[in-house]
Amino acid sequence: MKELEQNGCRIIYDPVLLAEQPQLCFDPDYWHQQGAVIGSARGRGTTWFLRGKQLELALRHYYRGGLFGKLVRDHYWFLGWEKTRSIAEFRLLQHLSEAGVRVPRPVAARVVRKQCVYQADLLTEKVPGATDLVAILQKTSLSKDVWHQVGQMIQLMHRSGVCHTDLNAHNILLDDKNQVWLIDFDKCHFDSGDGWQQNNLDRLHRSFVKEVEKAGIHWNEQAWQDLLQGYQQG
Structure with a gap:
């Protein structure tokens, strides 16, 4: 640099x-x-x-x-x-x-x-060929494998010590190869200890629930469990 x-x-x-x-x-x-x-x-x-x-x-x-x-x-x-x-x-x-x-x-x-x-x-x-999850889920549901990848990418972010203070469905992208991207790290920070990781996940869960009502996305609790399984497997 x-x-x-x-x-x-x-x-x-x-x-x-x-x-x-x-x-x-x-x-x-x-x-x-x-x-x-x-x-x-x-x-x-x-x-x-x-x-x-x-x-x-x-x-x-x-x-x-x-x-x-x-x-x-x-x-x-x-x-x-x-x-x-x-x-x-x-x-x-x-x-x-x-x-x-x-x-x-x-x-x-x-x-x-x-x-x-x-x-x-x-x-x-600029992430090439990428669309946020809300826009995708308004049209279709995602496979279990993709939800696993979302969870794995979040877990990798956490393992690197970064707390995403605004982790929501709009800040997760899929590109045209179904690869998962995380964006919008303004006001995010390095962190240690326990608790903040679960807070990130709780915020993301609330985001999906909100978008079901607001945007009519194709999402349910099974999709969330698939995401968590990917997160836990790392």
Whole structure:
């Protein structure tokens, strides 16, 4: 990994995955000018999907949620470079990828510091041919083998010491080869001890129950038991 720092801006990036100039790659206008924008998704802000020279990418600017986010949209208190949202998520993804967990590879992270606050951006690999579980389960059910793979991937994440604080059905993807991916590690963290793993699983279970009522997904308690069996087998 390489680092650049100038005028309160720090960028870390992987030169193997990023062939573009790091200083330009966080600006959506740059990608529009290159004709390299291939899609977008709306959440708190817009995630841009891009065609990089090395691989397809996803660019995200960090925005606050909740009531406070309406007042202070995208600024955070600066408590050190490694504690900033984008660099922390970059490090987590790097660790998980090296541990064999199937996550988007981190490509670049930027932090722009202005006195005691900062803004942040993250550039990651766009998972090719992937769809989240809610969208898939709205159309069809999954086999026992796929549920086993979901459980195994979560168990591998836990074994690597990472607590996913927002593990839900939207943050688990299947690609066109039926491989399982985990995404959205903003505000997640390393942890040890016991209890947090079960909390992650409980949160995921509640997510499936909610999506049955909200989106009419093809899911039942047997599917959950299949997932848990894969988790326990590791």
